[in-house]
Amino acid sequence: MRARTLENLNVTNYEAVEEELFTEQQERDAPLKRWEMPVFKAEYTDSLSQAYVLSVYYDGESRRAGLKLYDPETRKIHFWLDNTRHLPYCLSDLSIDELTAIDGLTGHPGFIELQAVKKYDALEDREIEMTKIVAKDPLSIGGRRSSIREKIPKAWEARIRYYDCYTFDRQLLLGMPYKIVKGDLVADEDTLTREAKDKIQNLFAGEAPEVRAYIDQWSTLFQCPIPSLRRVAVDIEVTSAVETRVPDPREAMNPIIATSMVDSDGGRRVLLLRREGVEEGTRRLPSDVDVEYYDDEEAILAEIFKVLLEYPVVLTFNGDDFDLRYIYHRAMNLGIRRESIPIVLGERFAHLTYGIHVDLYKFFFNRSIQIYAFSQKYTELSLDSVAKAILGVGKVELATPIPQLSYSDLAAYCLNDSEITLQLTSFDDELVMKLIQVMMRITKMRMEDLTRQGVSSWIRNLMYFEHRRLSYLIPRSDDILESKGKATSEAIIKGKKFKGAIVVEPKPGIHFNVNVLDFASLYPSIIKVHNLSYETILCTHKQCRTNTIPGLPHWICKERKGLSSLIIGSLRDTRVKMYKKMAKDRSLPTNLQNLYNVIQLTLKVLLNASYGVMGAASFNLYCPPLAEAVTAIGRYAITKTVEKANAFGIEVVYGDTDSVFLKAPTPSQVNELLGWSEEELGMELEIDKVYRYAVFSHLKKNYLGVYPDGKVDIKGLMGKKRHIPAFLKRSFMEMVEALGDVQSPSGFEEAKQRIRDVVRTCYKSLKGKAYSLDDLALKVMIGKPLRRYVKTTPQHVKAANLLVEAGQEIKTGDIISFVKTTNALGVKPVQLASIREVDVNKYVEYLKSTFEQVFDALDLDFQEIMGISKLESFLWNYEDT
DNA sequence: ATCTATGGCAAGCCGA
DNA sequence: TCGGCTTGCCAT
Numbered sequence: 071m072r073a074r075t076l077e078n079l080n081v082t083n084y085e086a087v088e089e090e091l092f093t094e095q096q097e098r099d100a101p102l103k104r105w106e107m108p109v110f111k112a113e114y115t116d117s118l119s120q121a122y123v124l125s126v127y128y129d130g131e132s133r134r135a136g137l138k139l140y141d142p143e144t145r146k147i148h149f150w151l152d153n154t155r156h157l158p159y160c161l162s163d164l165s166i167d168e169l170t171a172i173d174g175l176t177g178h179p180g181f182i183e184l185q186a187v188k189k190y191d192a193l194e195d196r197e198i199e200m201t202k203i204v205a206k207d208p209l210s211i212g213g214r215r216s217s218i219r220e221k222i223p224k225a226w227e228a229r230i231r232y233y234d235c236y237t238f239d240r241q242l243l244l245g246m247p248y249k250i251v252k253g254d255l256v257a258d259e260d261t262l263t264r265e266a267k268d269k270i271q272n273l274f275a276g277e278a279p280e281v282r283a284y285i286d287q288w289s290t291l292f293q294c295p296i297p298s299l300r301r302v303a304v305d306i307e308v309t310s311a312v313e314t315r316v317p318d319p320r321e322a323m324n325p326i327i328a329t330s331m332v333d334s335d336g337g338r339r340v341l342l343l344r345r346e347g348v349e350e351g352t353r354r355l356p357s358d359v360d361v362e363y364y365d366d367e368e369a370i371l372a373e374i375f376k377v378l379l380e381y382p383v384v385l386t387f388n389g390d391d392f393d394l395r396y397i398y399h400r401a402m403n404l405g406i407r408r409e410s411i412p413i414v415l416g417e418r419f420a421h422l423t424y425g426i427h428v429d430l431y432k433f434f435f436n437r438s439i440q441i442y443a444f445s446q447k448y449t450e451l452s453l454d455s456v457a458k459a460i461l462g463v464g465k466v467e468l469a470t471p472i473p474q475l476s477y478s479d480l481a482a483y484c485l486n487d488s489e490i491t492l493q494l495t496s497f498d499d500e501l502v503m504k505l506i507q508v509m510m511r512i513t514k515m516r517m518e519d520l521t522r523q524g525v526s527s528w529i530r531n532l533m534y535f536e537h538r539r540l541s542y543l544i545p546r547s548d549d550i551l552e553s554k555g556k557a558t559s560e561a562i563i564k565g566k567k568f569k570g571a572i573v574v575e576p577k578p579g580i581h582f583n584v585n586v587l588d589f590a591s592l593y594p595s596i597i598k599v600h601n602l603s604y605e606t607i608l609c610t611h612k613q614c615r616t617n618t619i620p621g622l623p624h625w626i627c628k629e630r631k632g633l634s635s636l637i638i639g640s641l642r643d644t645r646v647k648m649y650k651k652m653a654k655d656r657s658l659p660t661n662l663q664n665l666y667n668v669i670q671l672t673l674k675v676l677l678n679a680s681y682g683v684m685g686a687a688s689f690n691l692y693c694p695p696l697a698e699a700v701t702a703i704g705r706y707a708i709t710k711t712v713e714k715a716n717a718f719g720i721e722v723v724y725g726d727t728d729s730v731f732l733k734a735p736t737p738s739q740v741n742e743l744l745g746w747s748e749e750e751l752g753m754e755l756e757i758d759k760v761y762r763y764a765v766f767s768h769l770k771k772n773y774l775g776v777y778p779d780g781k782v783d784i785k786g787l788m789g790k791k792r793h794i795p796a797f798l799k800r801s802f803m804e805m806v807e808a809l810g811d812v813q814s815p816s817g818f819e820e821a822k823q824r825i826r827d828v829v830r831t832c833y834k835s836l837k838g839k840a841y842s843l844d845d846l847a848l849k850v851m852i853g854k855p856l857r858r859y860v861k862t863t864p865q866h867v868k869a870a871n872l873l874v875e876a877g878q879e880i881k882t883g884d885i886i887s888f889v890k891t892t893n894a895l896g897v898k899p900v901q902l903a904s905i906r907e908v909d910v911n912k913y914v915e916y917l918k919s920t921f922e923q924v925f926d927a928l929d930l931d932f933q934e935i936m937g938i939s940k941l942e943s944f945l946w947n948y949e950d951t
Numbered sequence: 952a953t954c955t956a957t958g959g960c961a962a963g964c965c966g967a
Numbered sequence: 968t969c970g971g972c973t974t975g976c977c978a979t
Contacts, residue, residue, distance in 0.1 A: 956979100957978105957979090958977105958978080958979085959976105959977085959978080960975105960976090960977085960978105961974100961975095961976095962973105962974090962975095963972105963973085963974085964971105964972080964973075964974095965970105965971095965972085965973100966969105966970100966971095966972100967968100967969085967970090967971100
């Protein structure tokens, strides 16, 4: 390590100082090899036949917006700088004269000019005069204490990042193809023929012209081919001083001992650092893998940099926080010049000078992606568990710590990580890469941001883009709040802001032939049908006040179409009437079906979040009355549907938010109900599923439904919760299996006998301490930093504290495996416990409560089963001795 | 700079 | 001992 660093020298001329340091070091450690590390220079072309925009950024040097375009022919990134003289700006409601009078505004070093502009104020429903304050660079607008936006009383559109502002003004379609003609950026022609467009429009013949215009836009975006992007997955391994601690990427004290790179063309490389005393090992890697040995860590870094400067897309799993950050700081520590490092580090991100870095950890962490795109297939967020859940392959299991691995074991381990990282983007015909690109096209976000930010950013960006297109003033959050006020309904759950959905009281028991009807994407439908948007709810017109919402004092505008209603409504229609149907159309080639499935999935993700963000204070267009209007209309819809079903003589056994469970209705009864909904509510009610039979207890959100083919749907029951012990899950699944075999009411006796046996066997195993610690472990996630558990100390936190005492590092998101014990604390982490300490009675309680959720309906009694079991267990123990 | 919503259940904690 | 509160996980 160098004794002097850039930080403690406290100078600004880094380059000169680095050179000096380098020379010093050279003298000390001479001779020192310098590896070829070219400084990245973007190359610009003024002619390009077709390339897809992947990213937009602000180029500080030229003070212009820049684009990164992917050329599918050369499979390279091309750079383009804005040539339209677009500049950063914000808006003010003051006149030019008034602004000129403000101290330090026109005299601001970054100030350029004032322009009068007309905007449409959606909150007030009128055209207004605003003044555009134009500046030389984004930081002059905002981001500094002395910035222009701080000098005026009220600024609009001043917190939009410059490259987004550029995107909106240019109406740049991120993810779509463009050409460069004589230096100008030109949209590639629309690939859809007039015929195709007409065909699509025919599907939406009944819709309003505004809606059809949007559908035209969406289908143009979706029907355009999606390129397969050349990409590489990168992973590094580092030695660590303390085994249980992850090395700090900001310190980067330890050498990078292995790097793997796996690319989309099948190339696989592992670079290993030669170290003393490391054995070759016996593991054989596939023959096509390039295993390269290096004596010098700097040479490995040089190779990594080459790769980072070669691939248009670089994939990592947690590269923002670890791999790329570590590489950067390690390079700095080794005295490599900053300009030679092709990584641009932010506080939380690591971007690349050449391509796009996609951190898949961030993307898979996104709740909407987890739930709606992958239906909660993975719930833990390690590379291992995500890969296991989605790809069916996990990480290589390690018996020894990384620093002590042989070369071949280390290589295999490191290679595997990059392989599965790449596979996360390749499986199912590149589903994830396509999803990302389709989502970019809808939201107009650059790839780096889209993969890192959540749904509220996605929807915000999409909405902002439309505001600019239509010359709407983008409202300030506090203006919406002031104009529309807070929510008026009272939530059922304490601490919530407004009232949500209705859950219909279940009728306990077993019901045969249950038809489940639901509204196809209820909330987006409501937003569409009822013209809901921040500007249409509680609008300024007197004449609209009679157009009220059931159960609320709010009214909705009759004069103007709401922007979010149009956008969300048209996206909903495009999904439901086009892509969902085409994804299932067997007459289409499978690759097309696949693509359409990606599109409908992407839309599903966005639509399902569209209502939620309206009620989220963090959303820039947050509007509580709007959110509560959506749920109020939802409550009205389900309540009316239940009433109507009853009126038709159908028994409703359950319902939740957007669904009703009907007991053995006749087909004509169902059809009557569906027709009534279309007619009276204006919303499509459809048959979602049919159960051979369903089992309900008295609990809401807890039931079990058996399909005609014997498959079982389990909802909310303890037996399926992630954190319960494995032995319980197994026994529960055995019960489920028995229930799946029941064909008719008379078949229950046999199933019940099987279930009795399952429970008894389980009980006996518990009492006999036949289960392993792993089988008994509860696995509960640490939801926040340990120090923040101040109000109570839950059991998993107690167990975690014991692990911390034992020297282990515990962070948010970690899953603690612990068993219930008879000691004073009541718990112990599995790693520290022994089977003798296990509190059997606690587990019997668990067994009881898990099964009793279903026993009520089956007319089974836990105590009774245990009664027999106790006798049997006595006999069993007796025989044993 | 970042963060979609509410309803519902089980279990355990902790103060009255 | 009781009951409100906290926490995690799930349904929609």
